[in-house]
Amino acid sequence: MKPMIALTKGRLEKQFLAFLQSKGYDITPLIDKGRKLQIETDDFFAVFAKGVDVATYVEHGIADLGIVGEDILLEFEPDVYDLLPLPFGKCRLAIAGEPGAPRPFGKQRIATKFPNITTKYFRERGKSVDIVKLEGSVELAPLMGLADNIVDIVETGNTLKENGLVIKEEMLSISARCIANRNSLKLKKSVLAPLINSFRIKEAAI
Ligand SMILES: Nc1ncnc2c1ncn2[C@@H]1O[C@H](COP(=O)(O)OP(=O)(O)OP(=O)(O)O)[C@@H](O)[C@H]1O
Numbered sequence: 728m729k730p731m732i733a734l735t736k737g738r739l740e741k742q743f744l745a746f747l748q749s750k751g752y753d754i755t756p757l758i759d760k761g762r763k764l765q766i767e768t769d770d771f772f773a774v775f776a777k778g779v780d781v782a783t784y785v786e787h788g789i790a791d792l793g794i795v796g797e798d799i800l801l802e803f804e805p806d807v808y809d810l811l812p813l814p815f816g817k818c819r820l821a822i823a824g825e826p827g828a829p830r831p832f833g834k835q836r837i838a839t840k841f842p843n844i845t846t847k848y849f850r851e852r853g854k855s856v857d858i859v860k861l862e863g864s865v866e867l868a869p870l871m872g873l874a875d876n877i878v879d880i881v882e883t884g885n886t887l888k889e890n891g892l893v894i895k896e897e898m899l900s901i902s903a904r905c906i907a908n909r910n911s912l913k914l915k916k917s918v919l920a921p922l923i924n925s926f927r928i929k930e931a932a933i
């Protein structure tokens with residue numbers, strides 16, 4: 728039985744396909760998939776979903792493995808095995824805002840797609856903040872007066888720059904991760920091992 732992998736659609740999808748190709752896998756069925764969400768390759772079955780749903784499919788054991796951004800794992804804390812880092816999807820989480828903006832008098836208001844990461848980060852530093860949850864275009868929030876600062880992903884820094892914002896504090900570096908269902912890892916080890924080991928950068932094989 729081939730392994731079942733849940734893949735994050737969009738940005739990580741393209742980078743993962745390039746990674747697979749570099750490892751010698753035939754990715755033709757994945758490239759030619761059109762709007763299909765379930766694909767079979769010579770080596771595995773793949774399903775395509777949004778990042779947080781990838782974690783859900785893996786947590787429930789529907790998918791054995793998942794390819795997901797570390798930000799999703801930190802924000803939603805799914806009950807999955809975080810197997811290994813992958814050499815793509817590299818970016819960082821940062822606090823950003825308008826340069827020279829005065830410190831707010833009371834609690835700082837932060838706009839973000841990541842309320843849990845943000846709350847935890849500030850709490851660990853003895854600070855309490857008000858969170859405004861957004862789903863995208865987070866950089867707009869300080870410009871529109873919705874928040875004092877933002878917590879968001881920064882890759883090239885172009886989005887910040889083109890909107891006149893600057894990094895105030897680097898929080899953490901993140902990358903794509905390969906996650907696994909806990910039972911799959913125990914029960915299907917021989918089926919999963921070749922795939923997992925081919926994804927490894929330096930760590931020892933399972
Ligand atoms: N600018 C970026 N550069 C590199 N990696 C990024 C960037 N933005 C997001 N990522 C990583 O890629 C993953 C998927 O991001 P992507 O933007 O494709 O999906 P999303 O954040 O769910 O947005 P959407 O709602 O548009 O699908 C994120 O979880 C994160 O780990």
Ligand SMILES: O=P(O)(O)OC[C@H]1O[C@H](OP(=O)(O)OP(=O)(O)O)[C@H](O)[C@@H]1O
Pocket residue numbers: 862863864865866879880881882883884885886887
């Ligand atoms: O540093 P950069 O290379 O400019 O990348 C960072 C941007 O990319 C992501 O947004 P995305 O493109 O996913 O759009 P979104 O606003 O819909 O979240 C992220 O939320 C930043 O806005």
